Amino acid sequence: MMHEFFSQLGITYGYYFGYGFLALLLVAGAICIIYAGTDIQKRILVALPVCVIVLTLLNPVYYKLAGLTADYTYARSYWNVPFFLILACMWAALVRKAGKSKGIGISVVMVFMILLWGYGLGSVNSEHNLFYVRDNIYRVPQNTVDIADMITNDCDGEPVVYAPADICRFMRTYDADIKLVYHDWWKELSIDYGTYSVDDEELIVNYQTVYDFINADEINYKAIMQLQKLTGWNYVVLKEDSGQSVMQTEYGLVRLGTVDGYNIYKNVY
Amino acid sequence: MLILKMTLLVLCSVLAAVPLGNMIFRLAGIKNESAASMYVAGIISSMAIYEVVYLFLVFRYESLSKTTFIWGAEMLLFIVAGIVTGIVYGKKNKSMHDRLLDYFADIRVHHVIAVGVCVAYIIFTLVYQREYTDDSLFVGMASTAYSTDTLIRFSPFTGKQIELSYVAKYILSGYHAYMASVSAIFGVQPVVMMHNVLPVIIIAMHYIVCYRLARVILKNKKSADYAIIFLTIIDLFSMYNKFELTTSAWLFTGPWYGKSIIGNVIIPVLWYYLIRIMDEDGNAKPAKRMWGLVAVVHIAAALISTYGSIASATVTLCITIYYMIKNRRLSYALGFILSSAPSIALMSFMLYMQHMGVKW
Structure with a gap:
C-alpha cells in the first residue's frame, strides 16, 4: 500500500508541477516570505498550505479514503491549495518589499522562469492543437x-x-x-x-x-x-x-x- | 440576435447575482462587502438554491421546466429581498454613495492593467477553444435535459431512455440541469451558453475571488493588483503546458467544466471565507453566521460535481484544523460540522450507493 501511495504521489506531482519549476519557485518564495514576510503572509502563504499538503497529499489515510470516492480524487488533491495564487502573492509581496528597481528585476526573473516552465525544455504540448479559432459559435466541428x-x-x-x-x-x-x-x-x-x-x-x-x-x-x-x-x-x-x-x-x-x-x-x- | 441574448445573459447574471449576494451576506451578518464579492456570492448561492430544488425533484423524474419554475421563484424572492435590504441600507447609510465615488476616484494605473489582463485572458479563452471529448458528456447532458425537458431521463450519448443508476456518479450533481434551466430561461442552446457565456462569468469570478484573497494576505490594494497581474501571467503560460492537471490549464481548456469551477472558484472562495472567519489578522468576523456562507459554498460545490463535495469538505477540514490548533479554539469544529454537513451527507449517500452495488 505504501509503495502504491508513494508511486501515486510522484505521478500526481508530475501531472501538476511537471519538471518542477513552479515547485522550485514556490519553495524559494516560501523561504523569502519566512525571512522577510509579515505574520499573516507567513501564515497564509506558507504554514496553511503546508498544513493542507500534510493532511492530504502526504497522508496515506487520506489517499485510501480518497480512493473510495473516485479514482481521480487523490490526483486532484493539489487543487486543494491555490498554488498559483500563492505564488503570485509571494511575488507581489517580494516586489513590494524590494522596492521599484529591484522589484522590476525580480519580475523579469520570474517571468523568465515561468516561461521556461510553460514553454521550455520540451514541455510544449505540440501534439494538441491548442490554438485555433473554431468555425462557429457552438464550438463544434x-x-x-x-x-x-x-x-x-x-x-x-x-x-x-x-x-x-x-x-x-x-x-x-x-x-x-x-x-x-x-x-x-x-x-x-x-x-x-x-x-x-x-x-x-x-x-x-x-x-x-x-x-x-x-x-x-x-x-x-x-x-x-x-x-x-x-x-x-x-x-x-x-x-x-x-x-x-x-x-x-x-x-x-x-x-x-x-x-x-x-x-x-x-x-x- | 444570439450575441444580443448572450450579452443579456451576462448582464442579467450581474443584475440577479449582486442583490442575491447582498441578501446572503446580510444573512451571514456581513455588511460592507464590495459589489464584486456580492456577485460571486450571488452566483454561488443561485447554484446552491438550484441544488436543493434539484435533489428534491430528480428522483421523482420531474421535468426541467418545473424545476426551473420553482428555482426561478425562489431566486426572485431572494433577489427582491436583496434589492429591498440594499435600498433600506443605502438610505440608512449615506456613505455608500460616497464609497462608490471613492472607488472610481481611487482607480490607479496598476488597477486598470490588472483588470485589462483579466479581460484579455477572457477574450483569449473565448477565441481559442480546444475540442475536448468531455463535452459529449457534460455539454451533452445539459443539451439533452434542455431538448427533452427532463432532468435525467435520456442518455446524453445516444438519446436512449435510461435509469438513474446508469449515471449514478452524476445524479447528485445538478450542474447540467442548472445549465439547461438558465439556457431555457434565455432561449440559448446550452452548448452556446457553456462555451461563450460561462467562460466570461467563471473567469471573472476566479479573478475577483483571487483579488479579494490577495487583498486579505497582502493588506494593500496595489500589491493585490500586482498579484492579479502575476497570476494572469502564470495562467497564460500554463496554457502551453502539457501537465493537464493544473487548475490554470483547466481554466483555459474548459471553464464550463465542473472540475474547473471547483478548482478555480469554489476552493479559492472557501479559502477566502474560512480565512475571513478564523484568521484574526485577516479581518476575521466573530459572526458565527458566516459558517452559513461556507455551507452555501458546500451545497454549490455538490451541485457542480461529485468531486466538488469531497474537495470542499477536505479543504474546510484542513483549514479548520490549522486554525483550531493555532487559535486554540475547539468551537471551530462545530462550525466545520455544521457547514460541511451537506457535503458529508452527499458523500455518505454516494458511498452507500457504491456499497449497494450501483455501477460507478
Missing part, C-alpha cells in the same frame, strides 16, 4: 453542424442517425433532438448486445461490431442495412469517395447531400 442541420431540416419525425465516430462525437452537444445508434466516447449502443436474426442471417451486435461496420476502411453496407432493421435508423452518414454509392444503387437510399466528404443518406422505406 463545422461538418457536424452542417450534417445535423441537413438532417433536422429534412426530417419530419425523430431523426435516428448512424454515422462515423468523429461525426457522432459532438452531434448531440449541438442538437440533442437527434438520436444516435452508438457513441464512441462512452462506448454506448442504443440496442442491447446480442446475436440477432436478420433476413435469416445472424448479426452479432456489440459495440465493436457496430463501430466497425461504419468506421472500418471497408464499409460493411450489408450489415449497416441489417442494423437499420434493428435500430430503426433513418439517416446514415458515410465517408465515401464516390458520389454514387452502393447505398443508392443497391439499397435504394436517397442521398441528401455531401458535407466535407461525408455522404448523407435517408432511408425512405
